[in-house]
Amino acid sequence: MADRLVPPDPAFAERVRASFARQGAMQTLGATLAELAPGRAVIALPWQQSLTQQHGFLHAGMVAAALDSACGYAASTLMPADAGVLTIEYKINLLAPAAGQRFRMEGAVLKPGRTITVSEGRAFAIDNGSEKLVATMTATLMTITGRENIRH
Amino acid sequence: MADRLVPPDPAFAERVRASFARQGAMQTLGATLAELAPGRAVIALPWQQSLTQQHGFLHAGMVAAALDSACGYAASTLMPADAGVLTIEYKINLLAPAAGQRFRMEGAVLKPGRTITVSEGRAFAIDNGSEKLVATMTATLMTITGRENIRH
Amino acid sequence: MADRLVPPDPAFAERVRASFARQGAMQTLGATLAELAPGRAVIALPWQQSLTQQHGFLHAGMVAAALDSACGYAASTLMPADAGVLTIEYKINLLAPAAGQRFRMEGAVLKPGRTITVSEGRAFAIDNGSEKLVATMTATLMTITGRENIRH
């Protein structure tokens, strides 16, 4: 993990939480921001029928949507107050079926940068109390400044 | 694109459509299977507030969920009748904000295989009648046979 | 492929060829710049024992090294005269063993941008006159300006 994780924006938490609240997709996922710290964001969500693939597991795309957000918000904690964050690309490996009652998506900044930030994500399924790593992600994010339509 | 695209399962279309209908996530996305051919699947969906990120564009995770399904079903068309398909991994590059009223996700098999199939996906946003490439994906899929809980 | 491929630097070909000539790695690969056009670069190389993996095929890492360069030079053709290009990340799918006497690596810009460019690469093996797609790549590249140690 990166060693220089002093957020330039002291109000990063309020900023990130406000952005999270504006995402229709996070409400659809039933997702909450369970943890937020400089360079780190954790998103929690429960199983829902509306998020499943054909075998009743959490759809890989839904795992990815929540994990991508955790990676993006982890990056956002280290960005200036007036910056927005865009995902340039991500790669996800699905290690096991996302079988469980609840899910935890952890995003952590691996390498912060002025323009480009790289985050890593880990998705865990909690199934009858036992926890399992079900997916891993690497995401590349870009800091956007000076564009009114891309903020927070 | 691949040159040996003769589906071993003549009833591939019915099989894929039945699988699609069982996915809670596809209903949440408002997605329909717009096109299906050997080695190819196209998924269409309209914009919905419930699928947005903080700027009102389609959430990258939702783009990915639909695109991943298009890649997976493209692969599935070339699999045996009793096989299931699992996404091992995918990589998505988000080329432009997914701004539009409707979206079309194209999945095509690049390299079919007995165990491993590689598909490519392209996501297009249709905004006031003009169409734009907004994302590109490469997905690796695995054929699963003999496991009752992983079928279709 | 992208539709706005007018290079801002009319001398892009000389600039790219000079950069290619400075790469020790390209000489080690025995690589030549077989083709260069706005948004496109093709690298050719012969089989060599010194580039093999344990089965005598071209090592995947060597395939990737040449393909990454093709993607980067394709991007470079569309950059300003004083800019350098850095690979942020790439993803490669190895579709078949790289068995052959000669290899051709094609890089093409999918989406040019002021800061970020996305290129796609295809690696072909030429084996006894027949050609086969052996790998596909997506690469994200960054335009760097104003840094003396990162040019061309």
Place this chain on the structure above:
Amino acid sequence: MADRLVPPDPAFAERVRASFARQGAMQTLGATLAELAPGRAVIALPWQQSLTQQHGFLHAGMVAAALDSACGYAASTLMPADAGVLTIEYKINLLAPAAGQRFRMEGAVLKPGRTITVSEGRAFAIDNGSEKLVATMTATLMTITGRENIRH
């Protein structure tokens, strides 16, 4: 990291070292197998002019070639005696220029499997005694059995 890392082949170290010795590419890189343990492989190499890009840093493709091998051999330690390993795909993020006199590539199995293994790699540059993370990789590998031309 994975918790079930008992190698089915007690002679895994000899097998992996013999395979390493057969790779022309590893000799070209000047690479040595610095460390080998169940689920883990470390490759070391010195800077060489013949491995550079245009700014004199280690070429990203050469970083990737060595890192891919570390990931593959980490996976190989957990495979049966008669199995071969194939890289299906990998993704690399280049976090910083590979500037240094020596380089260390660490590969570790994240998720072993009968058919599919996922490894993670980290590349470090050692520059005047200080060490820096310069690249991170996720690789998907496949166990191949029963094919004479794909062994070890």
